[in-house]
Amino acid sequence: MHKLEALPALRPSASVRPLKDDKLRAPSPLTRIVLSGLVLGYLGLVLLGPLSALLVEIAEIGFGVALSKLVDTTALLALKNSILLLLITMVVNGVVGALGGIVLVRHRxxxxxxxSALCDLPLAVSPVMIGLSFLLLIGKGGVLSPLLEAINIKLVFTFWGLVLGTLFVTLPYSIRxxxxxxxxxxxxxEEAATTLGASPWQTFWKVTLPNIRIALGYGxxxxxxxxxxxFGAVLVLGGSISGQTQTATTFIHDSIEERNLDAAYGMSLLLAVFSSGLLFILERLKKRQAKTQKRAHGPSKQTA
Amino acid sequence: MKPVGFALLPGPGELWVRRGIVSYIGLLVLVPFSVLVFVAFQDGLGAFWERITSDVALSAVGLTLWTGLLVGVLNAFFGTLTAWVLFRYPLPLKPLVSAVVDLPLSIPTLVAGVMLSILYGPASLLGQKFSALGIDIIFAKPGIILALLLVTLPFVVRAVEPVLEEVDPAEEEAAVVLGASPWRAFRTVYFPAIYPAVISGSLRSLGRAMGEFGSIVIVAGNIPQETLTAPVYIFGEIESGHPATAASVGSLLLFIALALHGIARIAEKRVGGRHAQA
Incomplete structure (x- = not known):
């Protein structure tokens, strides 16, 4: 016994700090305030400041005035194009995302x-280059242009050019x-369902699809x-022809060029509000996915 | 016909679905990019070299590279810090702050440019204060960097956050019990876990910054050899009818992007996951 006591390491010494419970989770208030302040300041400088500036600017013009500028043929046609593209993106990426994800993961x-690498590529390159590549392929003097002219199909500077550019840039999201x-x-x-006698289609509808539903919606x-x-891809491929291939974003660009700032701000506001709405749904989905994953993985971790 | 993905040994119906998917991706991505590279090298290596080494092209690619690298580094620092503060400290309105971080994912980049030029533009209160000090923000390089920081804001934060949550708090407790300072506990417990995510997120912001177009067009002013970035230069060359020049500079950017993408994927594999997408 007395031998143990003689061991210096076991004696409480000045170099070992007394342990307080709150020390574990809460750092010194100074660090906390400095770091939080730094982050909030940075967010303010880069994101919140500019966002509020847009809102204040529009409030000065008047929200009604800015939005009323959008009730005009060109603006409405641009919006129509954007909404059509949105719907096409939804349908095509819904189908391609589900099937493509399954093929890329489960098939050999x-x-x-x-x-799989090609499918990630649109995230890594400039939309302008995407537009350019299609232009060189199917545009005037492009590689496929003699063929397209022979069968009298025009893609570039038409709505279908916008569709191609949009489908290219949105390809990775749902598949990933x-x-x-x-x-x-x-x-x-799936194996369990089959063993229990489910038909392949029953398994697909009742097991696979419900499992990927949230991820697919998110993507x-x-x-x-x-x-x-x-913006970049639809500008290059569509040419932003007013009343024909102009979209909401190219409308903002052209309005700024024409010094029609009220209309530009009105459309910016509309897009910002709509995308915030999308983001709100995304955040909800993310939480739901986190919850289902916890349910799926939680117990298995404990038994393992 | 069996549904896709039901079995690991696909039936004839599934094979057709696979062919459809593979040709959709191939036609949409591989064919146009092959044409881009083909046009770039069509007139030989010499012509390609000449096009990418003209003064304007070189300075545009140079500007895009250094602003991208700077933004990657700034993101690595501020992104990690933001993720840490959101993960650890009580903040007023925390869910709101956390949602705001994601906003650049959904807000059109052109609108981001419009916002910045309203706040920092030459006609604004802040812009005038800065220009009185001799600093121009909009139509100058600081505007480019601010725009790039805005559009890449979520990348590092969203890559690091899930990894922080996976670290076992018992490890940190052990470090503190053993007498480590909070900084040392962060460095030895959390940092080794998150650094692949930091690298992958910051490479992704570099990649995104190198391709950014919408916000830059609005804020940069696009003055050749001053504030003309590579994507805007490519766009200008398309508009002025020089597709070969545009394709050459485009291919150069494509090669750089592919290299970066490869590195980011390796880094991501080491974190074992996702979360770091544009």
Whole structure:
């Protein structure tokens, strides 16, 4: 006993700080205030300040006045194009996201890694380059232009040019979200359903689809937000012809060029409000997904 | 016909779905980019080299690279800090702040540019104060950097946040019990866990910054050899009927983007996950 007591390391010494409970979770108030202040200041400088500036500016013009500028043929046609593109994005990416995610995760075939990498590429390059690439392919003097002229199809500077550009830039969102979920889930549940006598279609509708539902919705909403905000690709491929291929974003750009600031701010406000709405739904979905994942993974972790 | 993905050994119906998906992605992505690279090198390597080394092109690519790198580094710092503060400290209106961080994901970048030029533009109160000090923000380089910071704001934060939540708090408690200072506890417990996410998020913001167009067009002023970035230069060359020049500079950016993308994927694999998308 007395030998143990003689060991210096076991004796409380001045170098070991007394432990307080609150020390574990709460740092010194000074650090907390400085760091929080730094973050809030940064957010204010980069994001909140500019956002409030837009709102104040529009409030000065009058929200009604700014929005009333949008009740005019060009603005309404631009909005119509944007809404059509939004709907096309929703449908196409809904289908491609579900099927593409499943194919890329659950199928094994040569070139799978390449296809998967290609699918991420639109996130990594400039929309202007995406527009340019299509222009060189199907535009005037492009590689496929003799063929397109022969069958009398015009894509560039028409609505279909806008569709191509938008589908390209929104390709990755839903496929990626669905892939992540499928990779995490594996095929255990499908195998169990089959063993219990479910038909392949029953398994698909009752097991696979419900599992990817939230991720698919999340990805499709991200794609929709992107399609609404896309500018570079639709400017290059559509040419922003007023009343024909102008979208909401190119309308803002052209209004600024023409010094028609009220209309530009009105449209900016409309887009900002709409995208905030999308973001609100996205945040809700994210929380729901986190909850279902916890439910799915929580117990298995404990038994493991 | 069996539904897609039901079995690991696909039936004939599933094979057709697979072919459809693969050709959709191929036609939409691979074919146009192959044409871009083809046009860039059509007239030989010499012509390509000449086009990317003209004074205007070089300064545009240079500007895009250094602003992108700066934004990547700033994001690594402020993004990690933001994630940490959101993760750890009680903040007033925290859910709101957290949602605001995601806002640039959904707000059109053109609108982001409009916001910045209202706040910092030459006609605004702040803009006038700064220009009295001899600093121009809008139509100058600081405007470009602010715009890039705005559109890339969520990348590092959203990459780091989930990783912080996965760290076992017992490890930090152990460090503190053993006498580590809070800074040392962060450095030795949290930092090793989050640094791949920081790198991947900041590479993604660099990639995004290098391609940014909508907000830059509004705030930069696009003066050749001053505030003309590479994407805006490419757009100008398309408009003025020089598709080969546009394709050459575009291919150069494409190669840089591919390299960055590869590095980001490796970093992401090390964190084992997701969350770091544009």
């Amino acid at each position: 075939f040569p070139g799978r890694a390449l296809v 979200e669905v892939s992540y979920v499928l990779e995490e889930l594996g095929t255990d549940e 499709v909403l991200m794609a929709m937000a992107r399609s609404l905000g896309e």
